[in-house]
Amino acid sequence: MIKIGVLGLQGAVREHVRSIESCGAEAIVIKKIEQLEEADGLIIPGGESTTMRRLIDKYDFMPKLKEFADSGKPMFGTCAGLILLAKQIVGYEEPHIGALNVKVERNSFGRQKESFEADLDIADVAEDFTAVFIRAPHIVEADENVEVLAKHEGRIVAAREGQFLGSSFHPELTDDHRLTQYFINMVKEAKKPLAKQ
Amino acid sequence: MKTGTDRVKRGMAEMQKGGVIMDVVNAEQAKIAEEAGAVAVMALERVPSDIRAAGGVARMADPRIMEEVMNAVSIPVMAKARIGHIVEARVLEAMGVDYIDESEVLTPADEEYHLNKRDYTVPFVCGCRDLGEALRRIGEGASMLRTKGEPGTGNIVEAVRHMRKVNAQVRKVSNMSEDELMTEAKLLGAPYELLLEIRSLGRLPVVNFAAGGVATPADAALMMELGADGVFVGSGIFKSENPAKFARAIVEATTHYQDYKLIAELSKELGTPMKGIEISSLAPEARMQERGW
Numbered sequence: 001m002i003k004i005g006v007l008g009l010q011g012a013v014r015e016h017v018r019s020i021e022s023c024g025a026e027a028i029v030i031k032k033i034e035q036l037e038e039a040d041g042l043i044i045p046g047g048e049s050t051t052m053r054r055l056i057d058k059y060d061f062m063p064k065l066k067e068f069a070d071s072g073k074p075m076f077g078t079c080a081g082l083i084l085l086a087k088q089i090v091g092y093e094e095p096h097i098g099a100l101n102v103k104v105e106r107n108s109f110g111r112q113k114e115s116f117e118a119d120l121d122i123a124d125v126a127e128d129f130t131a132v133f134i135r136a137p138h139i140v141e142a143d144e145n146v147e148v149l150a151k152h153e154g155r156i157v158a159a160r161e162g163q164f165l166g167s168s169f170h171p172e173l174t175d176d177h178r179l180t181q182y183f184i185n186m187v188k189e190a191k192k193p194l195a196k197q
Numbered sequence: 198m199k200t201g202t203d204r205v206k207r208g209m210a211e212m213q214k215g216g217v218i219m220d221v222v223n224a225e226q227a228k229i230a231e232e233a234g235a236v237a238v239m240a241l242e243r244v245p246s247d248i249r250a251a252g253g254v255a256r257m258a259d260p261r262i263m264e265e266v267m268n269a270v271s272i273p274v275m276a277k278a279r280i281g282h283i284v285e286a287r288v289l290e291a292m293g294v295d296y297i298d299e300s301e302v303l304t305p306a307d308e309e310y311h312l313n314k315r316d317y318t319v320p321f322v323c324g325c326r327d328l329g330e331a332l333r334r335i336g337e338g339a340s341m342l343r344t345k346g347e348p349g350t351g352n353i354v355e356a357v358r359h360m361r362k363v364n365a366q367v368r369k370v371s372n373m374s375e376d377e378l379m380t381e382a383k384l385l386g387a388p389y390e391l392l393l394e395i396r397s398l399g400r401l402p403v404v405n406f407a408a409g410g411v412a413t414p415a416d417a418a419l420m421m422e423l424g425a426d427g428v429f430v431g432s433g434i435f436k437s438e439n440p441a442k443f444a445r446a447i448v449e450a451t452t453h454y455q456d457y458k459l460i461a462e463l464s465k466e467l468g469t470p471m472k473g474i475e476i477s478s479l480a481p482e483a484r485m486q487e488r489g490w
Contacts, residue, residue, distance in 0.1 A: 011212055031453070047213075048216060048237070111293045115208075116202075134209050173204055
Protein backbone atom coordinates (compact mmCIF):
# COMPACT_ATOMS: atom_id res chain seq x y z
CA MET A 1 0.00 0.00 0.00
CA ILE A 2 1.11 3.57 -0.68
CA LYS A 3 2.33 5.25 2.48
CA ILE A 4 1.99 8.99 2.79
CA GLY A 5 3.82 10.78 5.57
CA VAL A 6 2.37 13.90 7.19
CA LEU A 7 4.94 16.08 8.92
CA GLY A 8 3.50 16.08 12.44
CA LEU A 9 5.36 18.79 14.32
CA GLN A 10 2.45 21.24 14.49
CA GLY A 11 -0.73 22.17 12.65
CA ALA A 12 -3.55 20.44 10.78
CA VAL A 13 -2.08 16.94 10.86
CA ARG A 14 -5.22 15.00 11.77
CA GLU A 15 -7.18 16.43 8.83
CA HIS A 16 -4.56 15.35 6.28
CA VAL A 17 -4.48 11.87 7.81
CA ARG A 18 -8.25 11.64 7.44
CA SER A 19 -8.05 12.80 3.83
CA ILE A 20 -5.27 10.33 2.94
CA GLU A 21 -7.17 7.47 4.53
CA SER A 22 -10.36 8.46 2.70
CA CYS A 23 -8.37 8.01 -0.53
CA GLY A 24 -7.44 4.47 0.50
CA ALA A 25 -3.76 5.09 1.26
CA GLU A 26 -1.92 4.65 4.54
CA ALA A 27 -0.99 7.75 6.53
CA ILE A 28 2.02 8.03 8.84
CA VAL A 29 2.37 10.97 11.24
CA ILE A 30 6.06 11.89 11.08
CA LYS A 31 7.39 13.20 14.38
CA LYS A 32 10.90 11.74 14.22
CA ILE A 33 13.35 11.82 11.32
CA GLU A 34 13.75 8.02 11.12
CA GLN A 35 10.09 7.74 10.12
CA LEU A 36 10.70 9.62 6.88
CA GLU A 37 12.25 6.53 5.29
CA GLU A 38 8.97 4.63 5.46
CA ALA A 39 7.07 7.26 3.50
CA ASP A 40 6.58 7.13 -0.29
CA GLY A 41 5.46 10.76 -0.33
CA LEU A 42 5.25 13.57 2.19
CA ILE A 43 2.63 16.18 3.01
CA ILE A 44 3.72 19.30 4.86
CA PRO A 45 0.52 20.57 6.48
CA GLY A 46 -0.85 23.96 7.30
CA GLY A 47 0.05 25.51 10.63
CA GLU A 48 2.36 28.31 11.61
CA SER A 49 5.38 28.25 9.32
CA THR A 50 7.69 30.02 11.78
CA THR A 51 6.78 27.53 14.51
CA MET A 52 7.22 24.55 12.21
CA ARG A 53 10.58 25.84 11.02
CA ARG A 54 11.80 26.20 14.59
CA LEU A 55 10.82 22.64 15.38
CA ILE A 56 12.32 21.39 12.09
CA ASP A 57 15.66 22.92 13.09
CA LYS A 58 15.42 21.79 16.66
CA TYR A 59 15.11 18.15 15.61
CA ASP A 60 17.51 18.29 12.64
CA PHE A 61 14.76 17.57 10.14
CA MET A 62 16.07 19.97 7.51
CA PRO A 63 18.87 17.83 5.98
CA LYS A 64 16.52 14.83 5.87
CA LEU A 65 13.73 16.84 4.26
CA LYS A 66 16.15 18.09 1.60
CA GLU A 67 17.33 14.51 1.07
CA PHE A 68 13.71 13.46 0.71
CA ALA A 69 13.22 16.14 -1.94
CA ASP A 70 16.42 15.06 -3.77
CA SER A 71 15.37 11.41 -3.71
CA GLY A 72 12.57 12.10 -6.20
CA LYS A 73 9.77 11.23 -3.77
CA PRO A 74 6.77 13.57 -4.12
CA MET A 75 6.10 16.34 -1.60
CA PHE A 76 2.94 18.39 -1.15
CA GLY A 77 2.85 21.60 0.89
CA THR A 78 -0.43 23.22 1.92
CA CYS A 79 -0.46 26.86 3.13
CA ALA A 80 2.42 26.98 5.66
CA GLY A 81 3.68 23.82 3.92
CA LEU A 82 3.84 25.71 0.62
CA ILE A 83 5.97 28.38 2.31
CA LEU A 84 8.32 25.69 3.63
CA LEU A 85 8.56 24.08 0.18
CA ALA A 86 9.10 27.26 -1.90
CA LYS A 87 12.51 28.29 -3.28
CA GLN A 88 11.92 31.98 -2.52
CA ILE A 89 9.92 33.89 0.09
CA VAL A 90 9.17 37.59 -0.29
CA GLY A 91 11.03 39.55 2.40
CA TYR A 92 13.28 36.67 3.41
CA GLU A 93 16.82 35.99 2.21
CA GLU A 94 16.78 32.24 2.70
CA PRO A 95 14.12 29.68 1.80
CA HIS A 96 13.26 26.73 4.06
CA ILE A 97 13.37 23.43 2.14
CA GLY A 98 13.64 25.32 -1.14
CA ALA A 99 12.39 22.64 -3.52
CA LEU A 100 9.46 24.07 -5.50
CA ASN A 101 10.64 26.72 -7.94
CA VAL A 102 8.23 29.50 -6.94
CA LYS A 103 8.33 32.73 -5.00
CA VAL A 104 5.66 33.00 -2.28
CA GLU A 105 4.39 35.87 -0.19
CA ARG A 106 3.22 35.15 3.36
CA ASN A 107 -0.20 36.28 4.67
CA SER A 108 -0.77 37.89 1.32
CA PHE A 109 -4.56 38.01 1.49
CA GLY A 110 -4.55 39.88 4.82
CA ARG A 111 -5.35 39.03 8.41
CA GLN A 112 -7.80 36.40 9.69
CA LYS A 113 -10.95 38.45 9.08
CA GLU A 114 -10.02 38.50 5.38
CA SER A 115 -9.65 34.70 5.31
CA PHE A 116 -12.17 33.15 2.91
CA GLU A 117 -13.61 30.23 0.97
CA ALA A 118 -13.76 30.31 -2.83
CA ASP A 119 -14.59 27.89 -5.63
CA LEU A 120 -11.59 27.11 -7.82
CA ASP A 121 -10.96 25.50 -11.16
CA ILE A 122 -7.89 23.32 -10.55
CA ALA A 123 -6.30 21.95 -13.75
CA ASP A 124 -6.38 18.12 -13.93
CA VAL A 125 -8.15 17.97 -10.55
CA ALA A 126 -11.58 19.62 -10.44
CA GLU A 127 -13.54 22.51 -11.93
CA ASP A 128 -15.56 23.13 -8.79
CA PHE A 129 -13.21 22.78 -5.86
CA THR A 130 -14.18 24.65 -2.67
CA ALA A 131 -10.92 25.94 -1.25
CA VAL A 132 -10.44 27.30 2.28
CA PHE A 133 -7.86 30.10 2.56
CA ILE A 134 -6.66 30.96 6.08
CA ARG A 135 -4.17 33.80 6.42
CA ALA A 136 -2.93 32.27 3.20
CA PRO A 137 0.18 32.89 1.16
CA HIS A 138 0.11 33.06 -2.64
CA ILE A 139 2.60 32.37 -5.40
CA VAL A 140 3.95 35.66 -6.73
CA GLU A 141 6.20 34.17 -9.40
CA ALA A 142 6.58 30.70 -10.83
CA ASP A 143 9.51 29.35 -12.84
CA GLU A 144 8.75 28.39 -16.46
CA ASN A 145 8.93 24.69 -15.57
CA VAL A 146 6.21 25.11 -12.98
CA GLU A 147 2.71 24.18 -14.02
CA VAL A 148 0.15 26.63 -12.65
CA LEU A 149 -2.84 24.55 -11.56
CA ALA A 150 -5.15 27.21 -10.14
CA LYS A 151 -5.56 30.92 -9.77
CA HIS A 152 -7.86 33.03 -7.60
CA GLU A 153 -8.49 36.58 -8.78
CA GLY A 154 -5.34 36.47 -10.87
CA ARG A 155 -3.13 35.11 -8.10
CA ILE A 156 -1.52 31.68 -8.37
CA VAL A 157 -2.82 29.48 -5.55
CA ALA A 158 -1.84 25.97 -6.69
CA ALA A 159 1.16 24.78 -8.70
CA ARG A 160 3.16 21.70 -9.55
CA GLU A 161 6.72 21.18 -10.64
CA GLY A 162 7.45 17.51 -11.29
CA GLN A 163 7.35 15.75 -7.93
CA PHE A 164 6.47 18.93 -5.98
CA LEU A 165 2.93 20.17 -5.39
CA GLY A 166 1.89 23.27 -3.48
CA SER A 167 -1.38 24.99 -2.57
CA SER A 168 -2.15 28.26 -0.77
CA PHE A 169 -5.35 26.78 0.57
CA HIS A 170 -6.31 23.85 2.80
CA PRO A 171 -7.75 20.90 0.87
CA GLU A 172 -7.73 18.94 4.15
CA LEU A 173 -10.44 21.12 5.72
CA THR A 174 -13.24 19.95 3.43
CA ASP A 175 -14.61 16.53 2.49
CA ASP A 176 -13.43 16.98 -1.10
CA HIS A 177 -10.41 14.68 -1.36
CA ARG A 178 -9.69 15.14 -5.06
CA LEU A 179 -6.50 17.17 -4.62
CA THR A 180 -5.19 14.67 -2.05
CA GLN A 181 -6.04 11.90 -4.53
CA TYR A 182 -4.13 13.80 -7.24
CA PHE A 183 -1.08 13.87 -4.95
CA ILE A 184 -1.46 10.16 -4.14
CA ASN A 185 -1.50 9.47 -7.89
CA MET A 186 1.76 11.45 -8.18
CA VAL A 187 3.23 9.21 -5.47
CA LYS A 188 2.03 6.07 -7.29
CA GLU A 189 3.65 7.30 -10.52
CA ALA A 190 6.92 8.09 -8.75
CA LYS A 191 6.99 4.65 -7.16
CA LYS A 192 6.54 2.73 -10.42
CA PRO A 193 10.13 2.74 -11.78
CA LEU A 194 11.41 1.71 -8.36
CA ALA A 195 9.08 -1.25 -8.31
CA LYS A 196 10.43 -2.48 -11.66
CA GLN A 197 14.03 -2.62 -10.47
CA MET B 198 -16.01 34.23 -2.19
CA LYS B 199 -17.14 34.07 1.43
CA THR B 200 -15.42 35.34 4.58
CA GLY B 201 -16.18 34.42 8.20
CA THR B 202 -17.60 30.95 7.46
CA ASP B 203 -17.43 28.24 10.13
CA ARG B 204 -14.76 26.45 8.11
CA VAL B 205 -12.59 29.54 7.87
CA LYS B 206 -13.05 30.43 11.55
CA ARG B 207 -12.68 26.91 12.97
CA GLY B 208 -9.94 26.11 10.43
CA MET B 209 -7.81 28.94 11.78
CA ALA B 210 -7.85 27.21 15.19
CA GLU B 211 -7.07 23.84 13.57
CA MET B 212 -3.83 25.40 12.26
CA GLN B 213 -2.82 26.21 15.83
CA LYS B 214 -3.03 22.59 17.01
CA GLY B 215 -0.03 21.19 18.84
CA GLY B 216 1.13 24.72 19.53
CA VAL B 217 1.48 27.20 22.36
CA ILE B 218 -0.26 30.58 22.53
CA MET B 219 1.51 33.03 24.80
CA ASP B 220 0.30 36.10 26.71
CA VAL B 221 2.37 39.19 25.92
CA VAL B 222 2.07 42.80 27.01
CA ASN B 223 4.33 44.54 24.47
CA ALA B 224 6.12 44.16 21.11
CA GLU B 225 9.35 43.00 22.69
CA GLN B 226 7.67 40.10 24.48
CA ALA B 227 5.75 39.23 21.31
CA LYS B 228 9.03 38.89 19.41
CA ILE B 229 10.47 36.64 22.12
CA ALA B 230 7.34 34.50 21.90
CA GLU B 231 7.49 34.26 18.11
CA GLU B 232 11.20 33.47 18.18
CA ALA B 233 10.53 30.71 20.74
CA GLY B 234 8.02 29.08 18.39
CA ALA B 235 4.65 30.29 19.71
CA VAL B 236 1.82 29.71 17.20
CA ALA B 237 0.10 32.93 18.27
CA VAL B 238 0.29 35.60 20.94
CA MET B 239 -2.43 37.05 23.15
CA ALA B 240 -1.91 40.81 23.42
CA LEU B 241 -2.85 42.13 26.86
CA GLU B 242 -2.34 45.15 29.04
CA ARG B 243 -1.57 42.94 32.04
CA VAL B 244 -1.08 39.19 32.42
CA PRO B 245 -3.71 37.45 34.59
CA SER B 246 -1.57 37.27 37.75
CA ASP B 247 -1.10 41.07 37.58
CA ILE B 248 -4.81 41.56 36.90
CA ARG B 249 -5.48 39.50 39.99
CA ALA B 250 -2.99 41.53 42.03
CA ALA B 251 -4.23 44.89 40.74
CA GLY B 252 -7.91 44.19 41.46
CA GLY B 253 -10.60 46.57 40.26
CA VAL B 254 -12.25 46.29 36.85
CA ALA B 255 -10.19 44.63 34.11
CA ARG B 256 -11.07 45.76 30.57
CA MET B 257 -9.93 45.33 26.97
CA ALA B 258 -6.30 46.44 26.59
CA ASP B 259 -5.23 49.79 25.16
CA PRO B 260 -5.54 49.39 21.34
CA ARG B 261 -2.00 50.71 21.02
CA ILE B 262 -0.67 47.54 22.62
CA MET B 263 -2.53 45.38 20.09
CA GLU B 264 -1.29 47.60 17.27
CA GLU B 265 2.32 47.40 18.42
CA VAL B 266 2.14 43.64 18.77
CA MET B 267 0.46 43.18 15.38
CA ASN B 268 3.22 45.23 13.75
CA ALA B 269 5.94 43.30 15.55
CA VAL B 270 5.13 39.70 14.60
CA SER B 271 3.85 37.69 11.63
CA ILE B 272 2.12 35.01 13.72
CA PRO B 273 -1.58 35.57 14.57
CA VAL B 274 -2.47 38.02 17.31
CA MET B 275 -5.34 37.38 19.70
CA ALA B 276 -6.86 39.77 22.21
CA LYS B 277 -9.37 39.62 25.03
CA ALA B 278 -12.76 41.29 25.25
CA ARG B 279 -15.01 41.29 28.31
CA ILE B 280 -17.81 38.70 28.37
CA GLY B 281 -20.81 40.23 26.63
CA HIS B 282 -19.04 43.46 25.67
CA ILE B 283 -20.25 43.88 22.09
CA VAL B 284 -18.32 47.06 21.46
CA GLU B 285 -14.95 45.87 22.78
CA ALA B 286 -15.29 42.86 20.49
CA ARG B 287 -16.25 45.04 17.51
CA VAL B 288 -13.29 47.33 18.18
CA LEU B 289 -10.90 44.39 18.23
CA GLU B 290 -12.44 43.06 15.02
CA ALA B 291 -12.12 46.45 13.35
CA MET B 292 -8.46 46.61 14.35
CA GLY B 293 -7.79 43.36 12.54
CA VAL B 294 -7.05 41.17 15.57
CA ASP B 295 -6.98 37.55 14.33
CA TYR B 296 -8.90 35.90 17.17
CA ILE B 297 -10.90 37.27 20.11
CA ASP B 298 -10.97 35.63 23.51
CA GLU B 299 -14.30 36.40 25.21
CA SER B 300 -12.60 36.04 28.52
CA GLU B 301 -13.47 35.59 32.18
CA VAL B 302 -10.01 36.99 32.99
CA LEU B 303 -11.54 40.41 32.36
CA THR B 304 -14.44 41.66 34.44
CA PRO B 305 -17.69 40.62 32.69
CA ALA B 306 -19.70 43.41 31.07
CA ASP B 307 -22.83 41.27 31.00
CA GLU B 308 -23.68 38.72 33.66
CA GLU B 309 -26.53 37.17 31.69
CA TYR B 310 -25.57 37.06 28.02
CA HIS B 311 -22.40 36.10 26.24
CA LEU B 312 -21.69 37.60 22.83
CA ASN B 313 -23.55 36.36 19.78
CA LYS B 314 -20.32 35.34 18.14
CA ARG B 315 -21.99 34.23 14.90
CA ASP B 316 -22.43 37.90 14.04
CA TYR B 317 -18.71 38.49 13.66
CA THR B 318 -16.26 37.76 10.85
CA VAL B 319 -13.42 37.36 13.32
CA PRO B 320 -13.38 34.01 15.17
CA PHE B 321 -13.75 33.63 18.95
CA VAL B 322 -12.27 31.40 21.61
CA CYS B 323 -14.13 30.90 24.89
CA GLY B 324 -13.46 29.17 28.19
CA CYS B 325 -15.37 26.15 29.50
CA ARG B 326 -15.47 23.99 32.60
CA ASP B 327 -17.71 21.23 31.30
CA LEU B 328 -19.42 20.05 28.14
CA GLY B 329 -22.60 22.05 28.69
CA GLU B 330 -20.66 25.29 28.91
CA ALA B 331 -18.50 24.27 25.92
CA LEU B 332 -21.54 23.60 23.75
CA ARG B 333 -23.38 26.76 24.80
CA ARG B 334 -20.36 28.73 23.61
CA ILE B 335 -20.19 26.81 20.32
CA GLY B 336 -23.92 27.38 19.98
CA GLU B 337 -23.28 31.12 20.26
CA GLY B 338 -20.64 30.80 17.55
CA ALA B 339 -17.30 30.18 19.31
CA SER B 340 -14.85 28.55 16.88
CA MET B 341 -12.36 27.38 19.49
CA LEU B 342 -12.52 26.38 23.14
CA ARG B 343 -10.13 26.37 26.04
CA THR B 344 -10.42 25.20 29.61
CA LYS B 345 -11.07 28.01 32.05
CA GLY B 346 -8.72 26.63 34.66
CA GLU B 347 -7.96 29.30 37.24
CA PRO B 348 -5.98 32.04 35.47
CA GLY B 349 -3.03 33.75 37.08
CA THR B 350 -2.58 31.16 39.81
CA GLY B 351 0.21 29.03 38.35
CA ASN B 352 -1.84 26.09 39.66
CA ILE B 353 -2.80 23.48 37.08
CA VAL B 354 -5.46 21.71 39.15
CA GLU B 355 -8.49 23.54 37.74
CA ALA B 356 -7.38 23.18 34.10
CA VAL B 357 -6.94 19.44 34.72
CA ARG B 358 -10.40 19.24 36.27
CA HIS B 359 -12.00 21.05 33.33
CA MET B 360 -10.18 19.10 30.62
CA ARG B 361 -10.98 15.76 32.25
CA LYS B 362 -14.59 16.73 32.74
CA VAL B 363 -15.18 17.82 29.14
CA ASN B 364 -13.43 14.79 27.67
CA ALA B 365 -15.25 12.35 29.95
CA GLN B 366 -18.56 13.92 28.91
CA VAL B 367 -17.60 13.76 25.22
CA ARG B 368 -16.86 10.03 25.62
CA LYS B 369 -20.17 9.53 27.38
CA VAL B 370 -22.15 11.29 24.67
CA SER B 371 -20.24 9.46 21.92
CA ASN B 372 -21.45 6.16 23.37
CA MET B 373 -25.06 7.14 24.01
CA SER B 374 -27.89 5.88 21.89
CA GLU B 375 -29.60 8.56 19.86
CA ASP B 376 -32.81 8.36 21.88
CA GLU B 377 -30.93 9.37 25.04
CA LEU B 378 -29.50 12.55 23.56
CA MET B 379 -32.43 14.95 24.05
CA THR B 380 -32.54 14.22 27.77
CA GLU B 381 -28.77 14.64 27.95
CA ALA B 382 -29.10 17.97 26.11
CA LYS B 383 -31.63 19.08 28.70
CA LEU B 384 -29.39 18.00 31.59
CA LEU B 385 -26.31 19.69 30.13
CA GLY B 386 -28.17 22.80 29.00
CA ALA B 387 -26.61 22.27 25.58
CA PRO B 388 -27.95 22.40 22.01
CA TYR B 389 -29.26 19.00 20.90
CA GLU B 390 -27.78 19.32 17.38
CA LEU B 391 -24.28 19.69 18.82
CA LEU B 392 -24.73 16.50 20.83
CA LEU B 393 -25.69 14.72 17.61
CA GLU B 394 -22.54 16.09 16.02
CA ILE B 395 -20.33 14.94 18.89
CA ARG B 396 -21.90 11.51 18.75
CA SER B 397 -21.10 11.16 15.06
CA LEU B 398 -17.59 12.68 15.26
CA GLY B 399 -16.59 11.05 18.56
CA ARG B 400 -15.01 14.38 19.56
CA LEU B 401 -15.80 18.08 19.97
CA PRO B 402 -16.50 19.85 16.67
CA VAL B 403 -13.88 22.53 17.45
CA VAL B 404 -10.36 22.59 18.84
CA ASN B 405 -10.01 22.63 22.65
CA PHE B 406 -6.85 24.10 24.22
CA ALA B 407 -5.70 24.04 27.83
CA ALA B 408 -5.55 27.33 29.71
CA GLY B 409 -5.57 28.75 33.22
CA GLY B 410 -2.67 27.70 35.44
CA VAL B 411 -0.01 26.25 33.11
CA ALA B 412 3.27 27.17 34.84
CA THR B 413 5.90 24.63 33.73
CA PRO B 414 6.83 22.54 30.66
CA ALA B 415 5.57 19.48 32.54
CA ASP B 416 2.20 21.21 33.09
CA ALA B 417 1.92 21.85 29.34
CA ALA B 418 2.79 18.22 28.57
CA LEU B 419 0.29 17.01 31.17
CA MET B 420 -2.51 18.93 29.47
CA MET B 421 -1.56 17.45 26.08
CA GLU B 422 -1.54 13.99 27.68
CA LEU B 423 -5.09 14.65 28.91
CA GLY B 424 -6.21 15.43 25.36
CA ALA B 425 -5.69 19.17 24.92
CA ASP B 426 -5.15 20.25 21.30
CA GLY B 427 -2.62 22.88 22.41
CA VAL B 428 -1.82 25.18 25.31
CA PHE B 429 -2.31 28.79 26.35
CA VAL B 430 0.35 30.07 28.72
CA GLY B 431 -0.46 33.27 30.50
CA SER B 432 1.51 34.59 33.41
CA GLY B 433 4.06 31.72 33.50
CA ILE B 434 6.47 32.80 30.79
CA PHE B 435 7.15 36.48 31.31
CA LYS B 436 6.99 36.16 35.09
CA SER B 437 9.86 33.65 34.95
CA GLU B 438 13.55 34.57 35.24
CA ASN B 439 14.53 33.66 31.67
CA PRO B 440 11.43 34.11 29.47
CA ALA B 441 13.08 33.10 26.17
CA LYS B 442 14.38 29.83 27.56
CA PHE B 443 11.16 29.17 29.41
CA ALA B 444 9.08 29.83 26.28
CA ARG B 445 11.17 27.47 24.16
CA ALA B 446 10.92 24.78 26.82
CA ILE B 447 7.11 25.02 26.91
CA VAL B 448 6.87 24.82 23.11
CA GLU B 449 9.04 21.71 22.96
CA ALA B 450 7.32 20.00 25.84
CA THR B 451 3.99 20.58 24.06
CA THR B 452 5.22 19.06 20.78
CA HIS B 453 6.88 16.06 22.42
CA TYR B 454 4.64 15.65 25.41
CA GLN B 455 5.38 11.96 25.77
CA ASP B 456 9.16 12.27 25.50
CA TYR B 457 9.88 12.33 29.22
CA LYS B 458 13.68 12.39 28.95
CA LEU B 459 13.39 15.46 26.78
CA ILE B 460 11.01 17.13 29.25
CA ALA B 461 13.53 16.39 32.02
CA GLU B 462 16.23 18.13 29.97
CA LEU B 463 13.95 21.07 29.18
CA SER B 464 13.00 21.51 32.82
CA LYS B 465 16.57 21.88 34.05
CA GLU B 466 17.60 25.22 35.50
CA LEU B 467 14.58 27.15 34.35
CA GLY B 468 14.79 29.25 37.46
CA THR B 469 12.02 29.73 39.95
CA PRO B 470 8.57 29.31 38.40
CA MET B 471 5.61 31.43 39.49
CA LYS B 472 4.98 31.07 43.18
CA GLY B 473 1.44 29.91 42.57
CA ILE B 474 -1.76 30.12 44.55
CA GLU B 475 -3.54 27.29 46.33
CA ILE B 476 -7.11 27.36 44.94
CA SER B 477 -8.79 26.83 48.32
CA SER B 478 -7.14 30.02 49.55
CA LEU B 479 -9.03 32.01 46.88
CA ALA B 480 -12.35 33.41 48.01
CA PRO B 481 -15.19 32.25 45.71
CA GLU B 482 -15.64 35.80 44.37
CA ALA B 483 -11.93 35.89 43.44
CA ARG B 484 -12.27 32.83 41.21
CA MET B 485 -12.33 33.93 37.61
CA GLN B 486 -13.73 30.60 36.43
CA GLU B 487 -17.06 31.40 38.09
CA ARG B 488 -17.55 34.26 35.65
CA GLY B 489 -19.80 33.40 32.68
CA TRP B 490 -22.09 30.37 32.70
